Amino acid sequence: MATNNVNDKPLLGTEVKANNISDDNKEGFKVPQNNAFGQTFRDYNAHSDRKDIVEEFYRLNHINQSVDFVNQMREKYGKLDRTEMSIWECCELLNEFIDESDPDLDEPQIEHLLQTAEAIRKDYPNEDWMHLVGLIHDLGKVLLHPKFGELPQWAVVGDTYPVGCAFDESIIHHKYFKDNPDYNNPKYNTKNGIYKEGCGLNNVLMSWGHDDYMYMVAKENKTTLPSAALFIIRYHSFYPLHKCGAYKHLMNEEDEENLKWLHTFNKYDLYSKSKVRIDVEKVKPYYLSLIDKYFPAKLKW
């Protein structure tokens, strides 16, 4: 079983509730019907230029994400001995990457980070920690960079799911798991696998990618962000849970609480993907002030 560090940040106070949008947000974020290509969001069967790229991405992802692979990656990248840089420097590094797993967006990642953060800011002007989560939630995609060993896309992006127990049917393109080494392993292919019911997600090994990596970076560099923020960063790609309700039997009470915030966050992560460009220079000073509030000037990566 994975022995991850336990989140030791306090839960958010009861005065702030997920889904509690202030009344004076007439200028609030409007959920669009269609993505940047005029299609409904997360439609993995819609015929578009991206369909085949995305499907091939998941084929490779599902064949390769196994318990052994995840343990190796956690061990290797958990050392955080690759480089030192600020949060903003990392945002800039992401400018050159396009995410092959994403049916909704083919813009450089820095656009997506700012679109998400700005959309949250419209509806939750006082939750500055959530704005910052919007900005940093995908920074783990820096694993694609040559400085980080240039991991293949299937080891960095896409939806995530637990390994060490049966792969749930709700996972996109589930059929490709049949070539995963864990698929026929009786230790790993039952409902609970190596876990105990209610053990808490902190004890569950997730497929390796940008979520878990960024969680490690934030935590090990001693961010002062609240526990809900770390949870969002760590599980925002866990669509089988937060969209389909799979794997709930592995959650504990704290996970239930944090999941409410993840649901709120997801609306902005997903539906802010559009062709609306953000003026980076204009919003940069605000985000630099948030980074300064919640992170050290330089982080270990």
Ligand SMILES: O[C@H]1[C@H](O)[C@@H](O)[C@H](O)[C@@H](O)[C@H]1O
């Ligand atoms: O294609 C997307 C994208 O890579 C996101 O960053 C990730 O969080 C999603 O879960 C994934 O499906």
Ligand SMILES: [Fe+2]
């Ligand atoms: Fe992501």
Ligand SMILES: [Fe+2]
């Ligand atoms: Fe995202």
